[in-house]
Amino acid sequence: MSVLRIHPEKCTGCLRCELACSYMQTGDFQPAKSVIRVSPFEGHTSYAPYTCTQCAEGWCMTACPVGAITINAVGAKDVLDDRCVGCKLCTIACPYGTMFYDPATRKAFKCNLCGGAPACAEACPTAAITYEDVTTEDWLGDFARERTERVLTGVQ
Amino acid sequence: MTPATVTAPKQPRTKAATTARPGGFAGNLLRVDLTRRTSRAEPWAPETMRELLGGVGLGAMILYRETATKGGKGNVAWDHPDNRLVLGTGPLAGLPVWGTGGLTVCTIGPGTNGPTSTQANGFFGTNLKYCGYDAIIIQGQAKDWVYLYINDDVVELRDARALIGLDTWDTQGALYQETGLAGHQLSVYSIGPAGENLVRFAAIQGDYGHVASKNGCGAVMGKKRLKAVAIVKGTKALHAADPRGVIQAADEMAHDLRTDPSARSLYEYGTLPGVVNLSKMGALPIKNYTTNLTSNVAGADMSAWEAPKLRENFDHRGHQCNACGMHHCHMSIIRQGDRKGAIVDEPEYEGWSGCGWAIGSADRDGVAWLNTECDRACVDVNEWGWLCGWVMECQEKGYITREQLGFELKWGDIKGAHRLLQMVSRREGLGNLLAEGVKRAAEKLGGPAKECAIYIEKGATPRGHDHRARWEEMLDTCTSSTATMETGNPVHPTEIGQPARVNPFDGEQVAKYVAGLRGRRSFEDSLGICIFTSRTRLESICRALSAATGWTFTVDEALRFGRRTAAINRATALRCGHTGAMEYPSTRYGSTPVDGPAKGQAIRAQWEKMLDTWYAEVGFDRKTGRPWPKTLKGLGLDWLAKDLWGKKA
Numbered sequence: 048m049s050v051l052r053i054h055p056e057k058c059t060g061c062l063r064c065e066l067a068c069s070y071m072q073t074g075d076f077q078p079a080k081s082v083i084r085v086s087p088f089e090g091h092t093s094y095a096p097y098t099c100t101q102c103a104e105g106w107c108m109t110a111c112p113v114g115a116i117t118i119n120a121v122g123a124k125d126v127l128d129d130r131c132v133g134c135k136l137c138t139i140a141c142p143y144g145t146m147f148y149d150p151a152t153r154k155a156f157k158c159n160l161c162g163g164a165p166a167c168a169e170a171c172p173t174a175a176i177t178y179e180d181v182t183t184e185d186w187l188g189d190f191a192r193e194r195t196e197r198v199l200t201g202v203q
Numbered sequence: 204m205t206p207a208t209v210t211a212p213k214q215p216r217t218k219a220a221t222t223a224r225p226g227g228f229a230g231n232l233l234r235v236d237l238t239r240r241t242s243r244a245e246p247w248a249p250e251t252m253r254e255l256l257g258g259v260g261l262g263a264m265i266l267y268r269e270t271a272t273k274g275g276k277g278n279v280a281w282d283h284p285d286n287r288l289v290l291g292t293g294p295l296a297g298l299p300v301w302g303t304g305g306l307t308v309c310t311i312g313p314g315t316n317g318p319t320s321t322q323a324n325g326f327f328g329t330n331l332k333y334c335g336y337d338a339i340i341i342q343g344q345a346k347d348w349v350y351l352y353i354n355d356d357v358v359e360l361r362d363a364r365a366l367i368g369l370d371t372w373d374t375q376g377a378l379y380q381e382t383g384l385a386g387h388q389l390s391v392y393s394i395g396p397a398g399e400n401l402v403r404f405a406a407i408q409g410d411y412g413h414v415a416s417k418n419g420c421g422a423v424m425g426k427k428r429l430k431a432v433a434i435v436k437g438t439k440a441l442h443a444a445d446p447r448g449v450i451q452a453a454d455e456m457a458h459d460l461r462t463d464p465s466a467r468s469l470y471e472y473g474t475l476p477g478v479v480n481l482s483k484m485g486a487l488p489i490k491n492y493t494t495n496l497t498s499n500v501a502g503a504d505m506s507a508w509e510a511p512k513l514r515e516n517f518d519h520r521g522h523q524c525n526a527c528g529m530h531h532c533h534m535s536i537i538r539q540g541d542r543k544g545a546i547v548d549e550p551e552y553e554g555w556s557g558c559g560w561a562i563g564s565a566d567r568d569g570v571a572w573l574n575t576e577c578d579r580a581c582v583d584v585n586e587w588g589w590l591c592g593w594v595m596e597c598q599e600k601g602y603i604t605r606e607q608l609g610f611e612l613k614w615g616d617i618k619g620a621h622r623l624l625q626m627v628s629r630r631e632g633l634g635n636l637l638a639e640g641v642k643r644a645a646e647k648l649g650g651p652a653k654e655c656a657i658y659i660e661k662g663a664t665p666r667g668h669d670h671r672a673r674w675e676e677m678l679d680t681c682t683s684s685t686a687t688m689e690t691g692n693p694v695h696p697t698e699i700g701q702p703a704r705v706n707p708f709d710g711e712q713v714a715k716y717v718a719g720l721r722g723r724r725s726f727e728d729s730l731g732i733c734i735f736t737s738r739t740r741l742e743s744i745c746r747a748l749s750a751a752t753g754w755t756f757t758v759d760e761a762l763r764f765g766r767r768t769a770a771i772n773r774a775t776a777l778r779c780g781h782t783g784a785m786e787y788p789s790t791r792y793g794s795t796p797v798d799g800p801a802k803g804q805a806i807r808a809q810w811e812k813m814l815d816t817w818y819a820e821v822g823f824d825r826k827t828g829r830p831w832p833k834t835l836k837g838l839g840l841d842w843l844a845k846d847l848w849g850k851k852a
Binding site: 059060063070075078085087092094170 | 297298299388437443446457520521524525526527534546
């Protein structure tokens with residue numbers, strides 16, 4: 048299946064992905080409701096986006112007591128709003144911090160790959176997020192480790 | 204540190220809006236009174252949003268309405284508590300249009316003691332809009348140092364005494380620590396020592412490398428004892444009338460920037476290509492306008508100043524503003540020499556100019572470092588270049604002695620320049636006089652020293668070019684009401700009925716051109732968009748604005764809006780005491796280049812004619828500087844015509 052591949056070294060921290068994602072999630076622009084989040088590394092010099100890797104283990108699915116998390120047509124774990132009771136167990140179970148809870152709707156929400164055309168990948172001006180048929184993995188681990196050794200790399 | 208006061212903004216009771224709020228706007232103006240230590244959110248009407256948009260459109264009107272002295276004849280001075288500091292965004296800020304982190308600062312500044320409009324980016328506009336505000340209006344004066352903290356509905360004036368003395372980067376770091384936030388989660392715009400010490404060309408710096416630099420707006424902040432404005436990335440929603448339309452217009456503008464020959468180098472390298480390109484036109488200022496030959500700078504190898512080589516000299520990484528895909532802003536690391544490992548903000552062209560060529564240095568590492576030191580001290584890098592270059596020339600010629608300055612400062616001496624920067628930003632020794640800016644310092648020293656100083660009679664200094672080879676910018680700078688270029692560079696001039704190019708040394712053609720281009724810049728500076736990402740067709744920008752707001756905003760309305768804004772700023776400037784007699788370059792600024800590509804081109808010989816033409820074209824009275832009643836009425840400013848002309852209107 049295709050997944051969101053993160054190329055952290057290409058991210059410039061413009062946060063356009065968050066805007067595009069929130070538009071898909073809510074119909075408005077509201078980064079607080081985005082399910083892709085850009086984090087700073089080494090203070091102000093490096094940024095990288097992070098979102099659900101659609102991991103095989105599916106801890107969120109396992110934890111959900113009402114079976115509200117299912118797998119959609121493009122293989123993404125997706126929250127069924129009419130089943131979700133807002134207990135937040137999934138947000139605790141997810142080891143990556145990519146399950147979110149919206150107090151306005153009292154539902155959990157997460158990346159559902161926009162049904163196969165992820166808005167974040169389309170919005171990213173530097174191709175730091177791509178939608179590819181690859182095995183998902185921890186895209187940020189090496190990058191984060193490298194940040195501790197040197198602040199900047201020679202990328203544009 | 205505990206909050207000195209906690210005042211959640213109150214919603215005043217207002218009449219229900221007659222029409223729905225247009226998209227793109229957060230809907231509130233945040234008014235902060237530092238004297239009373241209060242704040243409140245003021246909803247503004249949809250009709251006013253269309254009339255003023257934001258940025259300089261909003262700021263100009265606030266200054267005109269709120270900074271008059273009693274009776275409306277005079278204006279409060281820059282250091283009066285009733286002066287306003289308007290930190291405005293605009294309807295495109297925070298949306299997915301490239302470069303929309305926009306901040307426009309409008310205030311009465313100490314350079315000209317008149318109005319200002321000066322821009323910066325980063326994430327100020329984004330964070331503020333998502334907190335629910337379109338602009339911050341700051342008035343009054345705090346008793347002791349405070350900083351303004353905004354987190355959605357929580358607005359606090361917090362004790363900033365522990366931050367005093369810190370430079371702008373360290374202030375941001377300290378506020379990251381205090382709030383537990385980092386990166387774009389917290390946008391911080393602050394002043395460093397220069398602002399605290401009321402240096403007349405102090406800037407407001409934010410988000411590591413973004414600077415609203417003109418007319419000493421940092422000194423206004425210092426006078427108000429406001430050390431910083433820290434805005435958490437808000438959690439509210441921004442509604443767009445046609446969100447897909449906004450994204451489509453943004454993509455179209457991005458395509459233009461990537462492919463249009465006039466914008467492509469900017470897309471790839473930001474303003475870096477300016478150094479080499481301008482040197483070929485004689486518009487790169489070298490050694491305080493004493494020469495236009497790069498070979499007169501020790502160690503200058505122009506091949507090393509080509510944009511790719513300039514960038515590759517450093518380890519670097521993109522550091523873009525909101526939603527921006529330009530390869531423009533970068534953070535860099537110095538690879539070699541004394542300052543190896545130092546993190547700097549990649550200088551803009553004006554940094555390379557003001558901290559380099561204008562002071563006779565071609566040391567790329569040293570210039571980049573000094574440029575960031577200017578940002579950290581919060582000193583306008585343009586005026587810095589004119590000031591430091593002037594001191595260097597004066598010392599070379601014996602107009603300022605070693606004893607006066609306290610040390611010897613030669614062309615290209617980066618360490619010495621840094622020492623001078625510290626003296627100026629802390630007002631130590633001769634630095635106390637130099638902190639008054641080039642014009643006032645030169646007038647104080649007088650004689651031949653005054654003759655070699657670069658300034659405008661209004662009290663400001665030009666941007667970082669040699670305008671003796673860019674006449675349109677010198678005319679724009681001198682006739683502007685905002686202490687810096689008000690019309691700006693032509694972008695797709697034929698789109699608004701202007702010729703594609705004019706003879707750059709024909710005063711009349713140049714004056715007509717500057718007058719004809721008027722309006723576009725003021726419009727763009729009201730939207731919350733960057734000057735560089737708006738280097739696209741005006742029609743595309745209007746389309747983005749229309750999609751965001753739901754209005755049908757045309758190119759004609761945009762130009763009309765911009766000219767209206769400029770007329771309002773002109774009215775405030777006149778009230779501040781500006782006159783036509785101040786619309787002249789200083790002796791050196793208006794001198795004739797002695798060498799280089801523009802050698803012998805004498806702008807002063809054509810200056811009067813240029814002013815005559817410009818005044819006739821823009822519809823202003825040459826004698827008094829006032830826009831004619833006919834001009835004002837044509838812009839729908841009948842009320843202003845009455846204010847300026849009384850019964851004659």
